[in-house]
Amino acid sequence: MITFDAFKPTEGTPIYQQILLYIKRGAIAGTIRNGDELPSRRVLSALLGINPNTVQKAFKMLEDEALIESQAGAKSTMTLDGEKIAKLREEVLREDIRSIATALRQMGISREEAIRLLSENWEETES
Amino acid sequence: MITFDAFKPTEGTPIYQQILLYIKRGAIAGTIRNGDELPSRRVLSALLGINPNTVQKAFKMLEDEALIESQAGAKSTMTLDGEKIAKLREEVLREDIRSIATALRQMGISREEAIRLLSENWEETES
């Protein structure tokens, strides 16, 4: 069963997108594996304190991307393979790196300073 | 006069927030300085192809944060000093670093791998 203990929603971005990213990043990290069960829509929405329809929207998009399988009455399960995970890495990880590099350059940060900042602030972040 | 040549709006985040960030990052980089004139609401909205009210909202928030001064009939100007810029660095730069570190850790990326990825993708980004 996939847990959402580490899920910390942020203000400003749609919750369903954050759920999507949470699952994708877990798949990239390997903490979420093929066949893993997801909590039901109702349970997860109660757990996160949001509307069931918001969870449903996120799960629907995961299914459209063929990352989960759902059928009425049973819990949804992850459907992952090496190819899909590689695609996720390219999609999520690459985009994250690209956007932070652009932002830092806009602030006049040099590559060396960027590396120093990232390295120094690595410990302080809570996973 | 502050230019918006390097302003590339992204989908998914409100435009007025992106304008805010663009100005703040410019101030942090030092490319935007105290006393610099901003384009008028109407001119900038036409330049960016967006509604004047959207620009007005961004400028209103900049004024609420005391980063610009406005008076009817005259162009708005930046009001920066060392303290404000230091505060912006803490607010924008720190948050950017913190969020990317969290995201990368969620994907199971090690500190060394993160540094390698950032370094490798530094060149490819266009400022």
Added chain:
DNA sequence: GCAACTGTACTAGTCGTATAATACAGTCAA
């Protein structure tokens, strides 16, 4: 079989983002 779960679908309402159109007052150069 039955109860309690599961996924799925639909309508209605609120709120924030953004657009559109308009109006009024202050500044400034010709």
Added chain:
DNA sequence: TTGACTGTATTATACGACTAGTACAGTTGC
């Protein structure tokens, strides 16, 4: 002074995100 710019304010409209409530059908364990 006059006209073209400036900032500021208002109202109306559209759309997406999110909430709220309800309904129905399939699965599972007892």
